[in-house]
Amino acid sequence: MRYKSQSVAYWYFAVAMALFGLQLVFGLLSAAKYLGPDPLLYILPFDVTKMIHTNLLIVWVLTGFMGATYWMVPDESRTELYSVKLALWQLVLWTAMGLATIFGYFFRYGTGNKLLEQPLPSKIIIVVVMLMFLYNIFMTIKRSGRFTSTEGVLMGGLGLAAVLYLPALLHYENYVVSIFYRWWTIHLWVEGVWEMIQGGFLAYLLIRLSGADREVMEKWLYVIVGLVFIAGIIGTAHHYYWVGVPHYWLPIGGFFSALEPVALVGMAVYAYAAIRRSGVQHPNVLALHWTVGSAVFTLFGAGLLGLAHTFPSVNKWTHGTMITAMHGHAAFYGAYAMIVLAMITYALPSLTSGRREQGSPVGYWAFWMQLGGMFGMTLSFGTAGIAQVYLERILGLGYLDTQLKIQVHFVMLIATATVFAIGVGLFIYDFFRYPVRTTISDEPELKPRPIPHA
Numbered sequence: 001m002r003y004k005s006q007s008v009a010y011w012y013f014a015v016a017m018a019l020f021g022l023q024l025v026f027g028l029l030s031a032a033k034y035l036g037p038d039p040l041l042y043i044l045p046f047d048v049t050k051m052i053h054t055n056l057l058i059v060w061v062l063t064g065f066m067g068a069t070y071w072m073v074p075d076e077s078r079t080e081l082y083s084v085k086l087a088l089w090q091l092v093l094w095t096a097m098g099l100a101t102i103f104g105y106f107f108r109y110g111t112g113n114k115l116l117e118q119p120l121p122s123k124i125i126i127v128v129v130m131l132m133f134l135y136n137i138f139m140t141i142k143r144s145g146r147f148t149s150t151e152g153v154l155m156g157g158l159g160l161a162a163v164l165y166l167p168a169l170l171h172y173e174n175y176v177v178s179i180f181y182r183w184w185t186i187h188l189w190v191e192g193v194w195e196m197i198q199g200g201f202l203a204y205l206l207i208r209l210s211g212a213d214r215e216v217m218e219k220w221l222y223v224i225v226g227l228v229f230i231a232g233i234i235g236t237a238h239h240y241y242w243v244g245v246p247h248y249w250l251p252i253g254g255f256f257s258a259l260e261p262v263a264l265v266g267m268a269v270y271a272y273a274a275i276r277r278s279g280v281q282h283p284n285v286l287a288l289h290w291t292v293g294s295a296v297f298t299l300f301g302a303g304l305l306g307l308a309h310t311f312p313s314v315n316k317w318t319h320g321t322m323i324t325a326m327h328g329h330a331a332f333y334g335a336y337a338m339i340v341l342a343m344i345t346y347a348l349p350s351l352t353s354g355r356r357e358q359g360s361p362v363g364y365w366a367f368w369m370q371l372g373g374m375f376g377m378t379l380s381f382g383t384a385g386i387a388q389v390y391l392e393r394i395l396g397l398g399y400l401d402t403q404l405k406i407q408v409h410f411v412m413l414i415a416t417a418t419v420f421a422i423g424v425g426l427f428i429y430d431f432f433r434y435p436v437r438t439t440i441s442d443e444p445e446l447k448p449r450p451i452p453h454a
Ligand code: HEM
Pocket: 114, 115, 186, 190, 191, 238, 239, 257, 258, 260, 261, 298, 302, 303, 305, 306, 307, 308, 309, 310, 311, 315, 318, 319, 320, 321, 324, 327, 328, 329, 331, 332, 335
């Protein structure tokens, strides 16, 4: 940690960790309801637990993005943050809003618009928080006068993410219109501007961890972002197949969204090439695991499993089934959870006292158990989805009869999710077991990498 104000990131990461743990409690609860019996049916039904599960996901990932930005921007711009006080107030307001919104969901106080269930007062606070955040970062960069391309991509992603939240503030009476604009936020976030955020963190981490040449890395980062936009923007149409809009969206959606994985292949190759080619290595090998892991798991969860159901001829069978949940979990985890965990793992030895730079055995267990667990969860959702499509949509069995026949997959889901949750528990334990440090520490030396045998 070269700048004292970077330590504000610790508090963001700490909140993110707590909410990540809570997200899993509601995930396991939602999964248990598929198996039944459900003693909480009238107190905490499935729609409420799922809503809390997904909203907590979005809140903790965004908290992680903000913390990671507060860590990275001083480092890139070589300056202290503009205002630590503002950053802390922002965190207090954000966390209070998040918890109050979740509490409101217990009483079904929300819009009912999937993933954008936040009621209007919460949405207004979200906008205020985003403005505080962007102002603080903007002033930090302006004051330092040093602005890197990596930072530019990150800032572009964060700014556009805030702009794309604006359609979600409006209320549409007509359901088709409401669904149409919902994707401007959700799809353009996860398959557009959030990928800029991921790309910014990825480039930063690869430059720091592998000593890769900044100029080369930043040039390729632009290419990847360009590819994301070419396919991702019009690719929104893969959500317009069955929602009551004209049929021409079918071929448009199929074609452009099928191009989306190209950028994700680019990202994985980018990460792999950076570590292969560079001659030096940072001691924090655990952070490198998370960084490269994020690029590779994104290619699997978003690229491959997204492609698997993106053509209209496939999606007409799989739409809104467990196949969607399969892809949603693997994609979100690989792209956004893992990149946040990578930034945390990179920053943590500086943010806390007494921690080894290389990472601890607990840290490696956390990595592999999460990876294995999430892979197993993906398979469980996937196999459940294939059986569901066949029984319900091809053979015409009723929804509940089908659910009874695919219960074994939910047993598998709970078993693999338990492995995953233990991995997350270990990560959280590893996070909190060393005390926070507020003093500046030396940068670890990059050491020459052993040359791999051909
Ligand atoms: C990191 C990137 C991605 C994330 C986080 C992500 C996440 C998600 C989530 C959460 C959903 C469910 C949304 C809802 O129903 O409200 C979804 C749906 C979908 N995604 Fe992705 N996705 C990503 C990338 C992709 C890519 C690259 C493709 C295509 C190649 C794709 C294809 C689809 C399709 C077709 C659906 C609709 C499923 C249905 O009809 O039920 N996704 N995605």
